[in-house]
Amino acid sequence: MLNGERLIAKPYRWAMVGGGRTGNVGYKHRIGALRDNTAFELVAGAFDIDAERGKDFGTNLGVDPSRCYADYKTMFAEEAKREDGIQVVSIATPNGTHYEITKAALEAGLHVICEKPLFFEEEEGIEIKKLAEEKGKIIGVTYGFSGHQLLLQMRQMVENGDLGEIRMLDLRYTHGFNATDTESANASQKWRVDPKVAGKAFVLGDISTHTYYMSRLICPELKVKELLCDRQSFIKSRAPMEDNAYVLMHYENGAVGRMWASSVNAGCMDGHRIRIIGSKASVEFSDHQPNELLYEIQGQPPQKLIRGMSYLYDECNADERLGALHTEGLGESWANIYLKFAVAMDAKDRGDEETLKNLVYPGIDAGIEGIHWINTCVKSADEGAVWVKF
Ligand code: NAD
Structure with missing residues (x-):
């Protein structure tokens, strides 16, 4: 603690x-x-x-x-x-x-x-x-x-085989705050859709890099072998900078995954979720509920694992600050990092x-892998949503 x-x-x-x-x-x-x-x-x-x-x-x-x-x-x-x-x-x-x-x-x-x-x-x-x-x-x-300590709980659960063999990663970072042409009136948003300032991608870089890193934190042994990305600019003036993207992944160990990155998911306030699915059980983190994990074992009632409790792994509780009686959030996550x-x-x-x-x-390696993630997704999308080696 x-x-x-x-x-x-x-x-x-x-x-x-x-x-x-x-x-x-x-x-x-x-x-x-x-x-x-x-x-x-x-x-x-x-x-x-x-x-x-x-x-x-x-x-x-x-x-x-x-x-x-x-x-x-x-x-x-x-x-x-x-x-x-x-x-x-x-x-x-x-x-x-x-x-x-x-x-x-x-x-x-x-x-x-x-x-x-x-x-x-x-x-x-x-x-x-x-x-x-x-x-x-x-x-x-x-x-x-990535400083939310329950992600370290997920990492330990994966490492210790609590979920069985990992089969699927369901990754999603979406919100609806750019469902309209917000850049006209917002300087912070304007540069995000300008390739000279933002780079080759909008939501793939702006939000899904976080989720990609978090998935690597939880499942360090799982390496993407190839991916297929389809990206769109629903606000046409943003093209080629996508405001929505779907990515399918094949991992080296045979697991599969998908990422949905979007800032045009109208009505969604914060759809940042990571679900890891194994052969025995699944565990799910939602950025909006960072004080609990959903843990579902096949055939048993769903459980909520609550932050700060002694039944969590030591690696998770080492980053605990306030104790389970009180809520923690993004501030603590940044402080941990x-x-x-x-x-x-x-x-x-x-x-x-x-x-x-x-x-x-x-x-630095996580930073470089983030660049690789964005550029490989863009390459796949721009070649017509085809599978490309990662
Ligand atoms: P912003 O446009 O809202 O703010 C940029 C700030 O940098 C402003 O204060 C601006 O005056 C200043 N600035 C710009 N150029 C400068 C320069 N050359 N020297 C000194 N100051 C300069 O942008 P933002 O949304 O805060 O994003 C900034 C960076 O943070 C981006 O790379 C973005 O992707 C990233 N970001 C990360 C997270 C996260 O959760 N880690 C969240 C938001 C943004």
């Missing part, structure tokens, strides 16, 4: 690029990083593309105004001159900027926590992985839902490879 006591000797001096006042995701990073004030302290930022607004915002967060910078290049250069300069930066800017900012941060000697989708091309991921290794730095990728980033960075800085080997968190 986590209670905020320090897991590392000193909090990391942390900065953000992006995540400013108008940004969607910035607050989730701060909730995650600052939940345990023993892991990170926010000391600097280039929070906004609008320098003045960024400075005002950072100052309102309590950051020293002289460390609220106009842009990330100035921040990296100025902070490098200080004895108490930043040690790690989080990148919460639109997709098309991730690669150049990550590269600059590594070259400035910083650990990096970057938003998904990590970059556009796998080659960029491989190059950055090599650079991070040379510099002895950690790259964390904020698959922010950020805490693992801090532990990973600390282990890397101390040369503790043993800790790193055993730590489960979304790192």
